[in-house]
Every structure is written in structure tokens, then in C-alpha cells.
Amino acid sequence: MEDANLQRLHCSVKNYDWGLPGHVSEVARLHALNSASQLHAEDPxxxxxxxxxxxxxxxxxxSNRNGNGVSLKAWISENPDVLGDKVLHKWGSDLPFLFKVLSVGKALSIQAHPDKELARTLxxxxxxxxxxxxxxxxxxxAITSFEALCGFITLKELxxxxxxxxxxxxxxxxxxxxxxxxxxDQDGEEKVKPVLQAVFTDLMSAxxxxxTDAVNRLKSRLLKESEVRQLTDKEQLVLQLEKQYPADVGVIAAFFLNHVKLNPGEALFLGANEPHAYLSGECVECMATSDNVVRAGLTPKHRDVQTLCSMLTYKQECQQ
Known part of the structure; x- marks a missing residue:
């Protein structure tokens, strides 16, 4: 007998331009199964x-989505017991997490997510x-090979x-x-952080x-050097990012961040105020219920450079 509290959902899909084309996207495959709609193979x-x-x-x-469809939020509000006593006591009658599947065809923005205090202010x-x-x-x-930028490199690497x-x-x-x-490093975090913040802020604020001039010269130099030596992984990544986002400060900012490569089944944790950018691959994500993103590079969307540079922790690590 089917559990009355077990509900099949119709889920939202996002067709951002960084997504994979429909014919190779796991998001597209799941959306087709979920909605029974016809896909356009080349749409992201x-x-x-x-x-x-x-x-x-x-x-x-x-429910009828085209008319008086019942949202999951409304249904939980009317049936709060499905969350369990502990969740109800701590978070109230709303789902405290958001679950996503991502199909990344090109780099997402260099971004961070605010902590609760900053989120309220913003x-x-x-x-x-x-x-x-x-x-x-x-x-x-990661559900496929997955690459990302995450956290600042060490002082020695910088x-x-x-x-x-x-x-x-x-x-x-x-x-x-x-x-x-x-x-x-022996100077301690109190001295290292403002130095890193100053140099990163000046870069992102240029x-x-x-x-544009710096990115073009960087590209020309690396292409010329590639004829006589093997470029590093980071240098190859920078050239790839330049193709996706020409003349973008995020191309150069990539040198400041760790380049992380995940195998299927490996995971990455991103706390509040930590810089990151997904680069390629597919993954499932679980997060607090929020859509707050502060961006500053590798994006055609709104950039809030001052907020991003002031909010970051400037920790030199990446949690895998």
C-alpha cells in the first residue's frame, strides 16, 4: 500500500547558459523523466x-501545476508532521535544505555565499x-569527474x-x-589575512x-610558452577560462584559488564566505534553503566585488 505521506514531485529546472546541452546533461535526462516534456537537445x-x-x-x-498547483512548501505547511519533531523544533514548518543536480558545461562565477548575518543585511x-x-x-x-576552484592557495604557492x-x-x-x-606563515592569521585580502581586492577591483590588457598579454605569453614547455594544470585552466570569459578578471583570479579535481563519489564542502567556482562535470548538491550568491568574476550577471572581497574568510584551505 502506498504511503500517503510519500509524494511524487514535479521539480524546477534552470537553463543557465553554463549548463550542458540537453543531449548530454543529467539534469535534462532527469527533467524529461520528471516532466514528460520534450527536450531540445542543444539547449543548456x-x-x-x-x-x-x-x-x-x-x-x-x-496537483495541477497549470492551475491551482500545490507547492511542496504549502503541502509541508499543511502537513508539518512529515518533517519530524526535531526538524520542526529547530527549523519550523519548512524544508531546511535544498537539493539540486548540476550539469556544468562551462565555469560558473567566482562566488561566495553569505553567512546568516550578512544574508539578512543583503x-x-x-x-x-x-x-x-x-x-x-x-x-x-561528484557523480562524474568534477572540477572546481575552491579556497585560497597557500602563502608559499601565492x-x-x-x-x-x-x-x-x-x-x-x-x-x-x-x-x-x-x-x-609564522606571522599568523591576523597578519596573513589582511595581506591576502588587500592583494585580492586590488586585483578584483582593477x-x-x-x-583586458593583462588577460590578453597573459594569453599571448602562455600560448607562446606552450610551444617550448608543458604548461601547468593551472595555466591550461586559465587558457580554458579565457575562451569562455574573454577579458574577465576571473581568468587571472583563478591563480589565487585551489584547483580541485573530484572523482565520482568524492565531495566538496563549501562553508559561508568561502570563494569557489565550479568548472566542469556533474554533481548533486545539498545546501541550506537559500539562493544567495555574491559574484565577482566569470559571469555576465551582476557583480558585487566590494561585498565579495570584504566578506571572504581568506582561509587558505579547501575542504574535501
Whole structure:
């Protein structure tokens, strides 16, 4: 006998331009099974949402979505016992998480998700951009080979970048460069963090003309050097990002972040205020119920550079 509390859902799909084409996208395959709709093989299918968030709500399949469809949020509100006593006591009568499937065809934005305090402030000031007042810690579990940028590289690695990528030095200036080169891990987080914040903020805040010139010179140099040596993984990634987002500051910012490669079944945790960007592959995500994203690179969408650079923890790690 079918459990009366077990409900089949119709889920929302997002066709962001970074999604994989329908004929190779897991999101598209699941959406076709879920909705019985005909797919356009070349259209991008990026995300399938399962949850109650207003930006992409799920509906009960037994209801009429074209008329008076019953949303999962409304149904849970009317049947709160399905959440269990502990969830009800802690989070109230709403689903406390959002579950997604992602099919990533090209890089997502360099971004971070605010903690609860900042989320409340951003939502109050800019509700059109920041849709809710909740934080958004998230975990991504790879279902194919999956690549991402996550967290800042070590101080030692950053010094190596400044020695080998002159285009960054030209953008951030000699003062910032010398501050990094003169700083050591033994100085402690209190000294390292403001140095890293200063150099990263100056990079992300550089004017468009200077960024365009730096990215073009970086591209030319790497292509020329590729004829006489094997480029590093990060250098190859930078050239790939430049093809996707020409003249974007995020191309250069990639040098500051860890390049993570996951095998199927491996996972990545992204806490509040941690920089990251998914690059390629497919994954399932579970996060707090929120749609708050602060972006600053590799995107045609709104950029909030000042907020992103001020909110980051500047921890030099990535949790896998």
C-alpha cells in the first residue's frame, strides 16, 4: 500500500547558459523523466531543484501545476508532521535544505555565499539581488569527474604565482606584491589575512581596460610558452577560462584559488564566505534553503566585488 505521506514531485529546472546541452546533461535526462516534456537537445540544462525555495519550487505531481498547483512548501505547511519533531523544533514548518543536480558545461562565477548575518543585511538592502535572508553552506558530491576552484592557495604557492605571473604583479602593484613576499606563515592569521585580502581586492577591483590588457598579454605569453614547455594544470585552466570569459578578471583570479579535481563519489564542502567556482562535470548538491550568491568574476550577471572581497574568510584551505 502506498504511503500517503510519500509524494511524487514535479521539480524546477534552470537553463543557465553554463549548463550542458540537453543531449548530454543529467539534469535534462532527469527533467524529461520528471516532466514528460520534450527536450531540445542543444539547449543548456544546468540545475534541477528539489525543495521549497521560491526561486525554484517543487510541486506535488498529483496537483495541477497549470492551475491551482500545490507547492511542496504549502503541502509541508499543511502537513508539518512529515518533517519530524526535531526538524520542526529547530527549523519550523519548512524544508531546511535544498537539493539540486548540476550539469556544468562551462565555469560558473567566482562566488561566495553569505553567512546568516550578512544574508539578512543583503536581503534587506537589495531584495531584488539577494532573494532571502538565509545562509547557504553547501556540499557537492561528484557523480562524474568534477572540477572546481575552491579556497585560497597557500602563502608559499601565492609567492610562486607572483614570481611567475607578471601580469598579476602589474595589476596589484609593487606594494601589494612586496607585502605578500615579506609575509610568512609564522606571522599568523591576523597578519596573513589582511595581506591576502588587500592583494585580492586590488586585483578584483582593477579597471576593465587594465584587466583586458593583462588577460590578453597573459594569453599571448602562455600560448607562446606552450610551444617550448608543458604548461601547468593551472595555466591550461586559465587558457580554458579565457575562451569562455574573454577579458574577465576571473581568468587571472583563478591563480589565487585551489584547483580541485573530484572523482565520482568524492565531495566538496563549501562553508559561508568561502570563494569557489565550479568548472566542469556533474554533481548533486545539498545546501541550506537559500539562493544567495555574491559574484565577482566569470559571469555576465551582476557583480558585487566590494561585498565579495570584504566578506571572504581568506582561509587558505579547501575542504574535501
Amino acid at each position: 540544462f544546468a540545475e534541477l531543484w528539489m525543495g521549497t525555495h521560491d526561486s525554484g519550487p517543487s510541486f506535488l505531481a498529483s 536581503h534587506k538592502l537589495h531584495p531584488d539581488l539577494y532573494k532571502d535572508a538565509n545562509h547557504k553552506p553547501e556540499m557537492a558530491l 609567492k610562486g604565482v607572483l614570481h611567475t605571473v607578471p601580469e598579476i604583479v602589474e595589476l596589484v602593484g609593487a606594494t601589494n606584491t612586496n607585502l605578500v613576499l615579506q609575509t610568512n 579597471c576593465k581596460d587594465r584587466v
